[in-house]
Amino acid sequence: MAGADQIGQAPRRWWERRWIVPLALALATSGWMLAVEGRQGLARDEAQYFRAGERYWGWFETLGEAVRAGKPGRAFARATVDGFWGDNHEHPPLMKTLYGLSWRLFHRCDCAGPKRGLHPIAVHGKHRTLPLFARESTAFRFPAILLAGLGVALVYGFARRFVGPWAAAGAAVLSVAQPHYFFHAQISCFDAPIAVMALLVALAYWKSLRSPRWGILCGVFYGFALATKHNAWLIPCFLLVHYLWIRRNDFRWEPSKGSQTLPRWCAAGGAGGLPTRRFLRLRPPRVPLAFLSMASLGPIVLFALWPWLWHAPVARTREWVQRHTQHEHYNFEYLGQNWNLPPSPKQTGQWLLRATFPFVSTAFTVPVTTLALAAAGTVVLARRRRKSEASDEPSLVNSEPPEPGARASWLRPGADVDLAPGIFLAVQILGPLGILALPSTPIFGGVKHFLPAMPFLAMVAGVGLAWITRQATSLVRPSRLRQALPAALVVLLCLPAVTETQRSHPDGLGHYNLLAGGFAGGASLGMNRQFWGYSVLPLLPWITAHRPPSNHIYWHDVLHDALIMYARDGRLPVAIGDVGVGEPLVAQADLGVVILEKHFAVYEYLHWESYQTTRPAQVYAHEGVPFVVVYQRAALPPRQEPLPP
Amino acid sequence: MTAVRCGPVKLSSIFDADSFRRRRLAYACAAGIVVLALVETANALLAPLRAPAxxxxxxxxxxxxxxxxxxxxxxxxxxxxxxxxxxxxxxxxxxxxxxxxxxxxxxxxxxxxxxxxxxxxxxxxxxxxxxxxxxxxxxxxxRAAARVSFDFVAEWSRATVSRVGLGGQVNWCSPLPDRFECPELPSQSVKPELLEIDTSPHLALSTQPAGQATTVIEFDRVPLGRELAVGAGLHNVWLRKSGKGTVSLRVLVQGRELGRIEAGSLTGWTLRKFDTSALAGQSQSVRFEITVDDPTSRTLGFAAEART
Known part of the structure; x- marks a missing residue:
C-alpha cells in the first residue's frame, strides 16, 4: 500500500507531528486572507452583520453592568434580550457574536471622537483593546478568517484518512484556492463558516462510526452549525444517506414472523406446495449515537447560543424556519437571463436550464485543474469499490478497515463495515448542489449557496493528486527523484488554483475559470458578475473627492450600514451623504452609484434620464469587465472641503 | 587530478520503460492534467495583460x-x-x-x-x-439604412388617446406638455419615457393598461412605408417579478389588424415588422389598442417606426 504515512505512526521528526502541517496550513490561509482582505469591499449582508454583532456585544456589556450592579436578571429580561438580539434575528447568532466579540477585543479605537455616533450601541468612552487591526472591519472579519484557516486544517485532517500527507496538503490548499470560496471566506458572513461547520460535523460523524466520543461531539458541533446558518438543517440528511448505504445489508428480504401460507385458491398453478407470502422484513440499522446526539444536543446548543429564542422558543423557531422555507426568489443572472421567477410547468426548457445552474456554475467557477483532479479522484474512488480489498488501490491510504470480528452497535455503528469514502464524499458534494437544482427551491443564485460542497470536492481532488503522484513515482527510478516528485507535483498542480484565486481578488464573484474564459468570458456567457454591492470600494477616493456641494449621493446597493463602516474605517468622510434607497431617490441625488448587475439596469437608466446623459463619470472594471459606474450631474463643481480623519 | 567521465544519461536509468508500456493510458491522463495545470497557470498570469487598457x-x-x-x-x-x-x-x-x-x-x-x-x-x-x-x-x-418616415415615439404628441370601456363608452385622455392624462386614472398616463425592458433601455411610449378597458392610441395621417416596425415589452424588473398579467398590443392600420404582440413577465422585448408595402406612400391612421387580463404591476412600453 502506498502512502506509508499511516495514521498513528510515531513521528520521527518534529515537523512530522500530526498537528504541524494543519497548523501551518491554517496560519498560511488566515495570513493570506489578512494580507488581502483590505482590498475587499464591504458586502451588503456583511454590513448588517457588523451592526448586529456589535449589538450582540452590547448585550454582554449590559450583562456585565447588571452583574456589577448585583442584578444579573435584568440582562435576561425579555425587553433587554430582544433589544439587542432582535437585530437580524432571521439568522442565528454564533458568527455574529464572534464578529462582535472580535471587534471589541481587537479594533483600534477612535470611538470617542466624531465617529462615536456611528455605532449601533452607546459608546461611553475609549475602548481598551488589543489593537491588532487598523480597520474596524478587519477586526469584525477576523473570526471568519480564522475559521477559514480551521477549515483548511480540517480538510487536511480529513483527507489524511484517505491519502498521504502531500496529497492531503494539496487538498487543503485546493479547498480554499477557489475564487468564489476565497471571496466568501474572508468576509463577516456565514457562507464559508457554514461550509467549515458542515465539514466539522461530517468529520465528527465519520469518526463517530467507530468512536462514541465523536458521536457526542457530533451533536455539539451540529449545534454550532445550527447556530451558524440554516443550511445546517440539511447536514443530517446527507449523512443519513451515507449511513444507510454502509448499513444497506441490514435491509433484507426475509420471511417475517407473521409469514402466512397462502390460501389454496390464491396459489393457482402452484404445484408441489404452497408459496409463502414474503414481506420486506424492516430491520433498519440502529439509530447511531451521532444522529441521536445531533437531534438532542444540536437544538440544546442552538438554544443556549441564541438568546432571541429564550423567551419564546417554539414560536420563534417556527418564525426562523418559515422565514427560510418561504423565501422569496432573488434576481440572479445565469446564461444571459435574469432569473427571478420560477418557470411554469409548461416551460420545460427553462425548468431544465435552471436545474443545471449549480452544476454549470461549479464547472465554470472552480479552477479547471481542480476539477480535473476531482475527476481523476472520482475514478480512483469508484474503482476502489470494485476491489475486493480496499488496500488494492495503491493511491489510497486505507486507515480505517473494518475491525476483524467487530460487531456494530449504536455506539460504534461502523465497526464492522467498510466506511465507503467514495459514497460519503459523493453525497456531501452532490447533496448541496442537488438541493439548489430542485425546481421547488427558491432562486437564490450564487455559488455561496452550495459552498459546503467545496471542501469535499477538494478532498476528491486530493485523491486525484495522490493518484497522479503515484503514477509519477512508479515511472521514475532514481530514489531521490521519487522522493521529490510528490511535493513537486502537488505544488505544480495547486499552482493554477492559487494563481487564479490571487488573480480574481477582490472580485472573486465575477471570476470564471479557464473553461469560461475568465472575467470577460463569464461576462460574455451572461453569468452573474457580483452581488452585495461590495465592489464600490476602489471608487471611494474618487467619490469623496468629487462629492457634490449638496452632498446628495445615491449609493444604490451599497447599504447604509456599509457606508457607516467605511466611515469608521476612515475610507469615507463621516458626513458623507446618502439620499437612501429606491427608484424615486435617484432624481434627488447629484452623484449616483450603480452596481452593474443585470436586474439593476433600471437604476442606470433612471440616472440617464435624471442626469440627461448616458456618460458615466467613472467606471470600475476588473480585466476590462465593468463592475460599477458613477454618474455625476453636469456643471457641479466638486465639494471643496478637507476630509475629517 | 581526477579524471571525470561524462557520457549520455540513459533514459532507462530514469524511467521505468516496462511500467510505461503497461500503463500508457494512466500516464497519458496524468500528463494531461499536468499540462492542463501549466496552461491554466500561464493563462491566469497572462490573461489580465490581454484585457484592454x-x-x-x-x-x-x-x-x-x-x-x-x-x-x-x-x-x-x-x-x-x-x-x-x-x-x-x-x-x-x-x-x-x-x-x-x-x-x-x-x-x-x-x-x-x-x-x-x-x-x-x-x-x-x-x-x-x-x-x-x-x-x-x-x-x-x-450599410443601407432604413428611412424612417414616421417615429411614433418622437411624434407622440400628435396622437389621440382614449380609454374605451367594456360597454363601449369612450373617455378621452387630455394632452399635457409631457403626457396624456386619462381622467378616470390620472396616475396611468401615456407618455414617452426611457424604460427598462428586458434589462435593456428603450425609449418608448409607456402606459399602465386598465383592467376593464382598452387603451387606444391613434395617429392620423401617418406616412407609411414598406414596413411598420413595432417593439413592445413590460417595464421594470420589480414589476415584472410581482405582476402576472399579460398585456396585449393590437396594431391596426386604417381599421385593419396587422398583428398583435403579447407582453408578459418573461417575454422580454418583442420586435415585429409588419409588411405595409401595399400602403407605401399613403398616409393612413395607425391605431394601437392595449388590453390586459390582470393590470397589477404592469407597465407596457412600446415603440414603432414606419419605414421605407
Whole structure:
C-alpha cells in the first residue's frame, strides 16, 4: 500500500507531528486572507452583520453592568434580550457574536471622537483593546478568517484518512484556492463558516462510526452549525444517506414472523406446495449515537447560543424556519437571463436550464485543474469499490478497515463495515448542489449557496493528486527523484488554483475559470458578475473627492450600514451623504452609484434620464469587465472641503 | 587530478520503460492534467495583460471622434463593455440612440470589439474602416439604412388617446406638455419615457393598461412605408417579478389588424415588422389598442417606426 504515512505512526521528526502541517496550513490561509482582505469591499449582508454583532456585544456589556450592579436578571429580561438580539434575528447568532466579540477585543479605537455616533450601541468612552487591526472591519472579519484557516486544517485532517500527507496538503490548499470560496471566506458572513461547520460535523460523524466520543461531539458541533446558518438543517440528511448505504445489508428480504401460507385458491398453478407470502422484513440499522446526539444536543446548543429564542422558543423557531422555507426568489443572472421567477410547468426548457445552474456554475467557477483532479479522484474512488480489498488501490491510504470480528452497535455503528469514502464524499458534494437544482427551491443564485460542497470536492481532488503522484513515482527510478516528485507535483498542480484565486481578488464573484474564459468570458456567457454591492470600494477616493456641494449621493446597493463602516474605517468622510434607497431617490441625488448587475439596469437608466446623459463619470472594471459606474450631474463643481480623519 | 567521465544519461536509468508500456493510458491522463495545470497557470498570469487598457480605449475613442458623423451609431462587442465605451464616448450617444427601437435606421455603425466578438447591430453591413488599438478592434460598418418616415415615439404628441370601456363608452385622455392624462386614472398616463425592458433601455411610449378597458392610441395621417416596425415589452424588473398579467398590443392600420404582440413577465422585448408595402406612400391612421387580463404591476412600453 502506498502512502506509508499511516495514521498513528510515531513521528520521527518534529515537523512530522500530526498537528504541524494543519497548523501551518491554517496560519498560511488566515495570513493570506489578512494580507488581502483590505482590498475587499464591504458586502451588503456583511454590513448588517457588523451592526448586529456589535449589538450582540452590547448585550454582554449590559450583562456585565447588571452583574456589577448585583442584578444579573435584568440582562435576561425579555425587553433587554430582544433589544439587542432582535437585530437580524432571521439568522442565528454564533458568527455574529464572534464578529462582535472580535471587534471589541481587537479594533483600534477612535470611538470617542466624531465617529462615536456611528455605532449601533452607546459608546461611553475609549475602548481598551488589543489593537491588532487598523480597520474596524478587519477586526469584525477576523473570526471568519480564522475559521477559514480551521477549515483548511480540517480538510487536511480529513483527507489524511484517505491519502498521504502531500496529497492531503494539496487538498487543503485546493479547498480554499477557489475564487468564489476565497471571496466568501474572508468576509463577516456565514457562507464559508457554514461550509467549515458542515465539514466539522461530517468529520465528527465519520469518526463517530467507530468512536462514541465523536458521536457526542457530533451533536455539539451540529449545534454550532445550527447556530451558524440554516443550511445546517440539511447536514443530517446527507449523512443519513451515507449511513444507510454502509448499513444497506441490514435491509433484507426475509420471511417475517407473521409469514402466512397462502390460501389454496390464491396459489393457482402452484404445484408441489404452497408459496409463502414474503414481506420486506424492516430491520433498519440502529439509530447511531451521532444522529441521536445531533437531534438532542444540536437544538440544546442552538438554544443556549441564541438568546432571541429564550423567551419564546417554539414560536420563534417556527418564525426562523418559515422565514427560510418561504423565501422569496432573488434576481440572479445565469446564461444571459435574469432569473427571478420560477418557470411554469409548461416551460420545460427553462425548468431544465435552471436545474443545471449549480452544476454549470461549479464547472465554470472552480479552477479547471481542480476539477480535473476531482475527476481523476472520482475514478480512483469508484474503482476502489470494485476491489475486493480496499488496500488494492495503491493511491489510497486505507486507515480505517473494518475491525476483524467487530460487531456494530449504536455506539460504534461502523465497526464492522467498510466506511465507503467514495459514497460519503459523493453525497456531501452532490447533496448541496442537488438541493439548489430542485425546481421547488427558491432562486437564490450564487455559488455561496452550495459552498459546503467545496471542501469535499477538494478532498476528491486530493485523491486525484495522490493518484497522479503515484503514477509519477512508479515511472521514475532514481530514489531521490521519487522522493521529490510528490511535493513537486502537488505544488505544480495547486499552482493554477492559487494563481487564479490571487488573480480574481477582490472580485472573486465575477471570476470564471479557464473553461469560461475568465472575467470577460463569464461576462460574455451572461453569468452573474457580483452581488452585495461590495465592489464600490476602489471608487471611494474618487467619490469623496468629487462629492457634490449638496452632498446628495445615491449609493444604490451599497447599504447604509456599509457606508457607516467605511466611515469608521476612515475610507469615507463621516458626513458623507446618502439620499437612501429606491427608484424615486435617484432624481434627488447629484452623484449616483450603480452596481452593474443585470436586474439593476433600471437604476442606470433612471440616472440617464435624471442626469440627461448616458456618460458615466467613472467606471470600475476588473480585466476590462465593468463592475460599477458613477454618474455625476453636469456643471457641479466638486465639494471643496478637507476630509475629517 | 581526477579524471571525470561524462557520457549520455540513459533514459532507462530514469524511467521505468516496462511500467510505461503497461500503463500508457494512466500516464497519458496524468500528463494531461499536468499540462492542463501549466496552461491554466500561464493563462491566469497572462490573461489580465490581454484585457484592454485605458490607452486602448483612448486610442479607439480618438479614432471614432475623428470620423464621427451625426446619425452614426457606436456599439461594443461584447455588449458588456458598453459602460466603458460610454465613459469615453457617452456624449455621442444621446438617450434616443441608447434607447433605440433597433439599429435599422443607422447606416454607419462604429464597433469597438474585443475577444473576436461582433455586435449584432452590424449585421448586413460591410467594413468600411478597420483598425487595431491594443486589445481593441475598431471597425466602421456601412450599410443601407432604413428611412424612417414616421417615429411614433418622437411624434407622440400628435396622437389621440382614449380609454374605451367594456360597454363601449369612450373617455378621452387630455394632452399635457409631457403626457396624456386619462381622467378616470390620472396616475396611468401615456407618455414617452426611457424604460427598462428586458434589462435593456428603450425609449418608448409607456402606459399602465386598465383592467376593464382598452387603451387606444391613434395617429392620423401617418406616412407609411414598406414596413411598420413595432417593439413592445413590460417595464421594470420589480414589476415584472410581482405582476402576472399579460398585456396585449393590437396594431391596426386604417381599421385593419396587422398583428398583435403579447407582453408578459418573461417575454422580454418583442420586435415585429409588419409588411405595409401595399400602403407605401399613403398616409393612413395607425391605431394601437392595449388590453390586459390582470393590470397589477404592469407597465407596457412600446415603440414603432414606419419605414421605407
Amino acid at each position: 485605458d490607452r486602448d480605449w483612448r486610442a479607439a475613442t480618438a479614432a471614432i471622434r475623428a470620423g464621427f458623423q451625426p446619425g452614426d451609431l457606436i456599439v461594443t462587442a461584447p455588449d458588456w463593455a458598453d459602460p466603458l465605451m460610454r465613459m469615453h464616448l457617452g456624449d455621442l450617444i444621446p438617450l434616443a440612440v441608447a434607447g433605440r427601437l433597433d439599429a435599422a435606421r443607422f447606416g454607419r455603425i462604429w464597433e469597438i470589439a474585443q475577444r473576436g466578438a461582433r455586435a449584432p447591430e452590424t449585421e448586413g453591413g460591410h467594413v468600411a474602416q478597420s483598425g487595431r488599438h491594443g486589445a481593441l478592434t475598431l471597425r466602421r460598418y456601412e
